Amino acid sequence: MVLSIMILTEIxxxxxxxFFLEVSFKSLEFHF
Structure with missing residues (x-):
């Protein structure tokens, strides 16, 4: 049970x- 929760959290x-990397990349793309 705990293992499945850990896996879900990791995913x-x-x-x-x-998502954060994608947003950061798009904002960098927008600036340059």
Whole structure:
């Protein structure tokens, strides 16, 4: 049970990180 929660949290964290990187990249693209 705990393991599945940890895996779900890791997946969500990765998704948030990818979204943040994408937004950062687009904002950099916009500035330059």
């Amino acid at each position: 969500e964290g990765t998704a948030e990180t990818m």
